[in-house]
Amino acid sequence: LRKSFAREPNTLVMDKIIDAITNLSTDPKNWDQLLNSLKSVEEHLVKNPAAIDHGLVVLNPTHHSLGMCFLLNCKALANVTTPGFLDQVALFIHQADWRQIRRAGSRFANLCRHYSEVLISQRSVTVAVRDLKAALILLRPSVNHVTPLHTQYLKVCILAKMYHQTTVAVDGDVTEIMPGTSARDLVLYFYYAGIALIGLKRFKRAQMFLQMGLSVPTTCTHAMLAESYKKYILVSLIVDGRVPSLSRVLNSMITRQLQVICKPYLDFAQAFNTYDPDQAHAVAAAHGELFVADKNMGLVKQCIQALYRRIIMRITTTFLTLSLADIATKAKLPTPRDAERLVVRMVEAGEIQASIDQPKGMVSFREAPENFANADATVMVDRKIRSFIETVRRIRRADEDVQLSVPYIQRTMESVRGRGGFRDDDAMKMPFA
Secondary structure, three states, X not given: OHHHHHHOOHHHHHHHHHHHHHHHOOOHHHHHHHHHHHHHXXXXXXXXXXHHHHHHOOXXXXXXXXXXXXXXXXXXXXXXXXXXXXXXXXXXXXXXXXXXXXXXXXXXXXXXXXXXXXXHHOOOHHHHHHHHHHHHHHHOOOOOEEOOOHHHXXXXXXXXXXXXXXXXXXXXXXXXXXXXXXXXXXXXXXXXXXXXXXXXXXXXXXXXXXXXXXXXXXXXXXXXXXXXXXXXXXXXXXXOOOOOOOOOOOOHHHHHHHHHHOXXXXXXXXXXXXXXXHHHHHHHHHOHHHHHHOOOHHHHHHXXXXXXXXXXXXXXXXXXXXXXXXXXXXXXXXXXXXXXXXXXXXXXXXXXXXXXXXXXXXXXXXXXXXXXXXXXXXXXXXXXXXXXXXXXXHHHHXXXXXXXXXXXXXXXXXXXXXXXXXXXXXXXXXXXX
């Protein structure tokens, strides 16, 4: 096929490519051969995108998904942005065969990325959300896989402020990474997932994703690491009331650099830990321009609201009964009416157990009942146990795969030889499984 481009017109060459696609797509045993053939002409197709349409009209998106993915991606690499191209991609996404698509996952992800960027430039982000959701479900082997497309899908959802659509990409336990997913994809995925979960007010899970993003190995402090750490600080204040140490996941040099870059956020965390809303407000006002520029002011305000709730939760451990006026004074709320509204919201959210005597303006606190003798609690515990068992199974399988992999065995043998602990013939007898 590659030689044909040098001596034959583009139309004749496309005919040969189409013949190869139609002949080799029927049997899965031939898909690798088709893949190699298409790779050999990919560069030439990118230089001649106009010839591709001649072949696309005779291909079926379902039966010839692998070939169509390559051809459409070549148009994407040639930066084609015409309405006809967008229609071709949309139709392909909703009719493609997942078995063939996953053979060319990186190219499919690149095609969808280009498609969505064009839609974003045309202010059609909601269309991008709809089509990329279908593409993501098509590409991923399971809900526990991160694919090269996850990052772009979360990006368009955030741009459209359609946070409820992100659950398809953030609800699974990340235990597998699809081939073709780069370290950059992974860092951006955890960062965007954290933003999406913040938008959904699922702060505990947002904290977990941001921490996983900070845990991705790196040798330098990059912009995404700093942005993740800023949000991690604020989310941790909402979840835990403090900023957990990251000494286990970050080396000391990067930690020191982050502390310098994120000093205003650490100052705010320090003010938060005094349990004095006035200090928290003062630091927020002092660094207000920075927080606004970082688009974190909304999160800072939620931290201050969380501080008021934590103060009231501390009050419940000291007093059994207290007036709304006293609660307002101790929590430094403007009026007893503000204290009443906050107590009601906390009771509705299940954060505290209390009753309000409105005529007397008194609040009675009581201990939360711990009754697990019901069907819902049993189902929840059973679901969590099954989830833990499945996670352990995946970890053991991944560990076995690593121990039996050729690169691991080679590195282990090299390490043993370097220490002089074994001779070559002894190293060959090492048990790796």
